[in-house]
Amino acid sequence: MSLTEYTGRKRVRIGALALVVLIVGGAGLTVRSGIALDRLFTAGxxxxxxxxxxPIALAAIGGLYAEKxxxxNIGLEGFMIFGAFSAAASMYALGGTSPTQGQVWLAVAVSAVISTLITVAFAVLLIRYEADxxxxxxxxxxxxxxxAPFTAAIIWGSRSSPGLASVNSVAFGQSPFVILTVLIVLASWVVLYRTRYGYWVQAAGENPExxxxxxVDVTRVRYATVIFSGAMAGLGGAVLLAHAGNFVGIGDTMVEGRGWIGIVAYLFGNYNPIGxxxxxxxxxALDMLNVQxxxxxxxxxxxxVNLLPYVxxxxxxxxWGKTRMPSSVxxxxxxED
Amino acid sequence: MSGDDDGLRGALDRAAAYMLDATVLERIGIAIASTALALCIGLLIVAAAGHNPLLFANQLVIGSFGSERAVARTLTFSVLFVLAGIAVAIAFRAGVFNIGVQGQFIVGGFATVASIVSLAPYLPDGTVGGIVLMLVGTLAAVVAGGLYAALPGVLKAYGDANEIITTIMLNFIAIGFVGWLVAGRFSDPEATATRTERLPDNVGFPSVVFDDPNLSIVGIGATIAVVALIAVIMTRTSFGYDMVTSGHQESAATYSGVDAKRMIVSTMTLSGMVAGLTGAIFAIMIQGYFTDPSGIGNYGFDAIAVSLLAANNPVGVVPAGLLFGGLESAGSHIQINSDVPVQLIDGIVGLVVLFVAVPELFRMMAQRTGLGGDRE
Amino acid sequence: MTARKTPPAVRLESITKRFGDVVANDDVDFTLERGSIHALLGENGSGKTTLMSVLYGLYDQDEGTISVDGKPRTFDSPRDAMRAGVGMIHQHFQLVKPMTVLQNIVLGHEPTDNGLVDESAARAEIEEICSRYDFDVDQYLDTPVEELDLGAQQRVEIIKSLYRGAEILILDEPTAVLTPQEVERLMDVMNDLREDGHSLIFISHKLDEALTIADEITVLRDGEAIDTVRAEETTEQDLARMMVGREVLFDRLERETVPGEPALEVDGLRMHGDRGQEQVSSVDFTVREGEILGIAGVQGNGQSELVEGITGLRSVASGSVRFRGSDITGTSRRDRIEDGIAYIPEDRQTEGLVQEYSLVRNALLGNQTIEPYANGGMLDWTAVRDHAEEIIQEFDVHPPDADAGATSLSGGNQQKFIVGREIGHDPDVMVASHPTRGVDIGSIEFIHNRLIELRAEGLAIVVVSSKLEEIQKLADRIAVMYEGEFIDVVDPETVTEEELGLLMTGQRLEDEEGTGESESDRGVQA
Incomplete structure (x- = not known):
């Protein structure tokens, strides 16, 4: 018991340390440039x-469930690309280059469904056929x-889409998807720690036997979580697109490593959805610091500055390497039967 | 180079011996089936997109082997795929997932250009100066690539940090940081595109045998030498035995006296050195300068597919690398001569990787169809 | 207690279970009366756990029938067994460590309220069970299981089975991981369960525990049920005789040489286990050239860690290891191999052989820096192949094919190959950990003879085994290890199996037969 306590405390300390370093670094920069902090850290x-x-949080929630x-599911990045692209494509199919808000919403929903279907195939390969x-x-x-860029090129003649539409903000200048994500985060916390399904997910990863x-059928639990993870990553991609308003397919696409960051986010959060x-x-915030x-x-x-998140x-x-992975990952x- | 000849012969001997091995046959079968299935799906997609799949298939062949130019281009790409594939194979064979070959390749290539460009003013213009510059540049690439890979190795061995994630992050960092250097301190003020200064004229491999300015027999020779060297290291040295045994069964390796942590670091370093060398050859033989790395081909990522297709066997990497070289070369051809977007090739590569990951799928398919039904 | 009208809780008839050529259970009959405790007694490898795994649905028997509560049953999985009211407490607990006690108990059978797990209902039910059997588990329902000591984890396992409605409980070596105080506590729990009408099977190799707790005792030996006796009608001596067998299978081979110089000296060795707990507490011994030191003990008393300390696989906490006079405490595993310390590992599947390698490649394992197989870092595969073929021939390995994969060999042949390879190092010290575990009789004899020949050649040998007859046959001195120290060192010629059995369970003998005088708090020097 001292061991877990120790690592727990160590974790908190390192987390605090990382934050302090970031803040002090930021403050140092600010002071050197003679700019007040309040101009840097604004409401905007x-x-x-x-x-x-x-989008990162959504992918992280999905990946967390699968790994728990x-x-x-190391393919989160890929599922986000699918999600972003299929949202753009369905938005374009529904409303051309000037889709309405309703069509934006519908596109996000369609995209989530498509990602889910793709993940079903992936889950079968992973679980039924024991893929690496x-x-x-x-x-x-x-x-x-x-x-994704291939199909984009077929549809738009270029790897990126023309300008489509982004979702309008609702309360406090926030996107409705932000609110949706907050709800999803809370719900996944409740499901994981307060329902029988959450118990099963945890047990499937720690001691399937x-x-x-x-x-309880371990395979069924794992199918559910893997499909959920792809759906969430896809939704994350779709939300990314709905915020940006157009699809970018050059380089690493508009997802640009957010799926990978999602994996790290849940490791950092120690598999707790809220964390x-x-x-x-x-x-x-690190990502936006650049703009700031x-x-x-x-x-x-x-x-x-863009490299900050990776570093x-x-x-x-x-x-934090000792993040405790579920033992049967x-x-x-x-x-036996 | 007689040592390499011996090594090559030994490697070929072993390859021939492996051929008789049922599991090796099975792996070759899976590699072929994966590629074929991926290509078939690719053609289906071409058809679905409203293009003629037969025409596309034809262009694939013409674009890769249809002319001397196409062959030279295929070989050029193959050099990169084989070398980068070897870098991946080293790590995967030892059970370490180095996904960071792309980053190590970029860091290596940039180190070559940076060291040559900074050193060139102090050396004579002639051939001797050029050779010294190339040696220094290559050495810089090998060292830089090795160190850049050793870092995640150390973090894994002593910090328990998952190397898959750290190497992927280091890829992004390499692209960003080298891109910043290329656009800033090292940028060529006279060039319109974002790139470094050109390498001096005395730096470059001679174009013997092929007319293609991007393909030199030196590059091909170096590739074959590396393949032979790594094959010899893996099969004929104590270090290689330690490494491969660690990949198969770490507990047995530890029992036999292997220090697991040190092995992780050495494997990563060796893998990164080969990745760095790939970067040096890319910079000297192909580019002649260094561009913004976000636009460089995904050689280091595709190398993962190359290595997996070859079951992480250094000799097997050669045909797998040629296949990918051919695909890439066909891609260049298709980009100009076809309406089918070239990104399809990347998608097909992804499918190859996916199928290689699921040997069980092919085993079951083989069983259903009665092929190889004797296997359990 | 002798209400024999109800059908027995469990009846196993003529159960036979084979693994390949090895017969793990041979025509075994076993009956568990309702409301009683039945001990299944036998040495490691006698087939106790196999028999219970057949009952619990983990294995299918080859022959024989199972009936529970008078009804014939076949269980395809533990789930089926569970549904029929049979619960098993494994040696390795089936607990999800980071989850709380409550969550573990209700897992798969959670009461719910509006979709959420109804913790208060679960709590009430668990508390009810706890108060009925006087368990303390309800005191720490919200604690993660991993923070509990093993005794408490075991009680969680028992409650879990009861919560799921188990009437019949199988406890597989439940005392192996417990402290004496915890054992006492477990005995109380078992008594309470029996009084409440539950039927229990208690798997053990500890005579005194079986006598204390059980109503009936069945002794298994080599897969056969030797006899079933009532506990009050038997003695430890009788049981020991049944467990070990009257006929002594192996004669002690007379030694031909006199021990020479000290080859291996271990002084004040302390070592930690994987979880940081102290596993070896101050062990001292010396092994001379031409001498075999046997280390006996129930598994998990620090033997594995001690062996890893000698062979360089685990760093020591304090103390020293000396090899032919020089201190090797801090040297690496590879240094020690090269120095001449050979090691027949405890687990041949994961350590001793690389499963996917051929015998040729396995012949190199551990030899990869040693001449003539390696020269300046380069390997000579011809020499390795010759070596592999030599081993195959000399150690009678079947199939005699150096290119055969390690997995194609039977356990005995794998072991002979490993023994051959380790002897091939031409070592000065040989550490053999359970050298004949899971090995057929013929190979056992062969391996024993080779070890004795090695002694004659002047090697210093350490043999760790839980088989007493093996230790008695081979060793010149027997050190009995208990809770991380040598509880006694005895002479194999005069000690009896019964005495060894007592020592292995931590009871010191009245009249010392060993060399050292037992110090009050410290282990005995060997």
């Missing part, structure tokens, strides 16, 4: 950070990187 910055964090149940989880997950990313002898969402917020620096006129290369991930992961489970 907060809004944009939350908006930036939303013992399946490492890491290699298959990478493949999903490659497939997304290839086929115990769950099996308790009369993961908090971590996503941190990464979202430019607005207040701090001369830092945009490219370097943070490596530091966090190394200092990556092992396929076959029941």
């Amino acid at each position: 910055f907060a809004t944009r950070s939350v908006e930036m964090a939303t 149940s013992g399946v490492f 989880q890491i290699v298959a997950g990478l493949a999903v990313w490659f497939i997304g990187l290839g086929f 115990a769950l099996d002898t308790a009369g 993961a969402a908090g971590a996503a917020l941190l990464f979202g 620096f430019q607005t207040v006129g701090i001369e830092v290369s945009a490219r370097l 943070a991930v490596i530091i966090v992961l190394s200092a 990556g092992e396929s489970y076959e029941s």
Whole structure:
């Protein structure tokens, strides 16, 4: 018991340390440039950070469920690309280059359904055919990187879409998807820790045999979580698109590593949905810091500031490496019967 | 280079011996089936997109092997795929998932250009100066690539940080940081595109055998030498035995006296060194300068597919690399001569990787159809 | 107690279970009366756990029938067994460690209220069970299981079975992981359960525990049920005789040499286990050239860690290991291999052999830096192949094919190959950990003879085994390990199996037969 207590405390300390470093670093920069902190950390910055964090948080929630149940879904990035692209494509199909708000919503919903269907196939390969989880997950990313721009080129004659429409904000200048995400985060916390399904998910990842002898079908639990993870990542991609208003398919596409950051977000959040969402917020803020620096006129290369989240991930992961993975992750489970 | 000849012969001997092995046959079967299935799906998609799949298939062949130019282009790409594939195979064979070959490749290539460009003013213009510059540049790439890979190795061994995530993050960092350098300190003020200064004229491999300015026999020779060297290391040295055994069964490796943590770091370093070398050859043989790395091909990522297709066997990486070189080369051809968007090739590569990950699928299919039904 | 009208809770008739050529259970009959405790007694590998796994639906029997409460049953899975009211408490607990006690108990059978788990209903039900059997589990229902000590985890397992309605409980070596105080507590719990009408099967190899708690005792040996006796009508001596067998299978081989110089000296060795707990507490011993030290003990008393400390696989907390006079405490595993410390590992599947390698490639395992197989980092596969073929021939490995995969060999042949390879190191010290576990009789004999030949050649040998007859046959001195220390060192020629059995359970003998005088708080020096 001292061991868990120790790592728990260590974790909190490192987390606090990371935050302090970031704040002090930010403050240092600000003071050197003679710019007051209140101009850097504005309400607009907060809004944009939350908006930036939303897709990451959604992917993280999905990935967290899959991994909790013992399946490492490393393909989140790929599913986000599918989600973003299919949202753009359905928006274009519904309303051309000037879709209405209703069509934006419908497109996001259609996109979530499409991502779910793709994930079903992925889940069958992973669970039924015992695919190597890491290699298959990478493949999903490659497939997304290839086929999304490919189809975009077929539809629009270019890897990126023309300007479509982004979702209108509702209360407090916030996107409705931000509110939806908050609800999803809370709901997934409740399901994971307060319902029998959550118990089963946790047991499937930690000791599938115990769950099996308790009369619950481990395979079914894992199917559910993997499909959920793809659906959430797809929704994350769709939300990203609904915020941006057009699809970008050059380079690493508009998803640009957010799925990977999502994985780190839930590791950082120690598999707790609320923690993961908090971590996503941190990464979202780091992402937006760049814009903020430019607005207040701090001369830092945009490219370097963009790297901050990645550097943070490596530091966090190394200092925090002992994040406790569910013990049966990556092992396929076959029941005795 | 006689040592390499011996090594190559030994490697070929072993490859021939492996051929008799049922599991190796099975792996080759799975590789072929994966590729074929992925290509079939690709053609279906072409048809679904309203293009003629037969025409597309024809262009694939013409674009990869249809002319001397196409062959030279295929070989050029193959050099990169084989080398990067070897880098991946080293790590995967030892049970370490180095997904960061792309980043190590970029860091290596940039190190070559940066060191050559900064050193060139101090060296004579002639061939000797050029050779010294190339040696220094290559060395810089190997060292930079090795160090850039050693970092996630150390973090995994001593910090317990998952190397899959850290190497992917380091890819993004390499792209961003090198991109910043290329656009800033090292940018060529006279160039319109974002790139570094050109390498001096005395730096470059001679174009013997092929006319293609991007393909040199030196590059091909270096690739074959690396394949042979890594094959020899894996099969004929104590270090290679330690490495491969760690990948198969870490507990047995530890029992036999392997220090698991140190092995992770050495494997990553060796893998990154080869990735760095790939970058050096890319910079010297193909580009002649270094561009913004976000626009460089995904050689390091596709190399994962190459290695998996070859079951992480260094000799098997050669045909797998040629296949990918051919696909990429066909892609260049298709980009100009076809309406089918070239990104399809990337998608097909993704499908190959996906199918390679699911040997069980093909085993079951083989059983259903009665092929190889004797296997359990 | 002798209300024999109700059908027995469990009746196993003529159960036979084979694994390949090995017969794990041979025509075994077993009857558990309702409301009683029946001990299943036998040494490791005698087939106790196999028999119970057949009952619990983990294995299908090859022959024989099972009936529960008078009805013939076949269980395809533990789930089926559970539904019929049979619960099993495994040695490795089926608990989800980071989840709380309450969550573990209700897992799969959660009461719900509006979709959420109804914790208060669960709590009430668990508290009811706890108060009925005087359990303390309700005191820590919200604690993660991993924070409990093993005794408490075991009680959680029992409650879990009861919560799911188990009437028949199988406890597989439940005392193996417990402290003496916890054992006492478990006995009380078992008594309460019996009084409440539950029927219990108690798997053990500890005579005194079986005598204390059980109504009936069935002794298994080599897969056969030797006899079933009533506890009040038997003695420890009788049971020991049944467990070990009257006929002594192996004669002690007379030694031909006199021990020479000390080859391996261990002084004040302390070591920690995987979870940081102390597993070896101050062990001292010396093994001389031409001598075999046997280390006996119930598994989990620190033998594995001790062996890993000697062979360089685990770093020591304090103390020293000396090899032919020089201190090797801090040297690496590879250094020790090269120095000449050979090791027949405890687990041949994960350590001793690489499963996917051929025998040729396995012949190199551990030899990869040693001449003539390696020269300046380069391997000589011809030499390795010759070596593999030599081992195959000399150690009678079947199939005699150096290119055969390790998995194609039977356990005995795998083990002979490993023994051959380790002897091939030409070592000065040989550490053999359970050298004949899961090995057929012929191979056992062969391996024993080779070890004794090695002694004659002047090697210092350490043999760790839980098989007493093996230790008695091979060892010149027997150190009995209990809770991380040598509880006694005895002479194999004079000690009896019964005495060894007592020592293994931590009871010191009245009249010392060993060398050292037992110090009050410290283990005995060997």
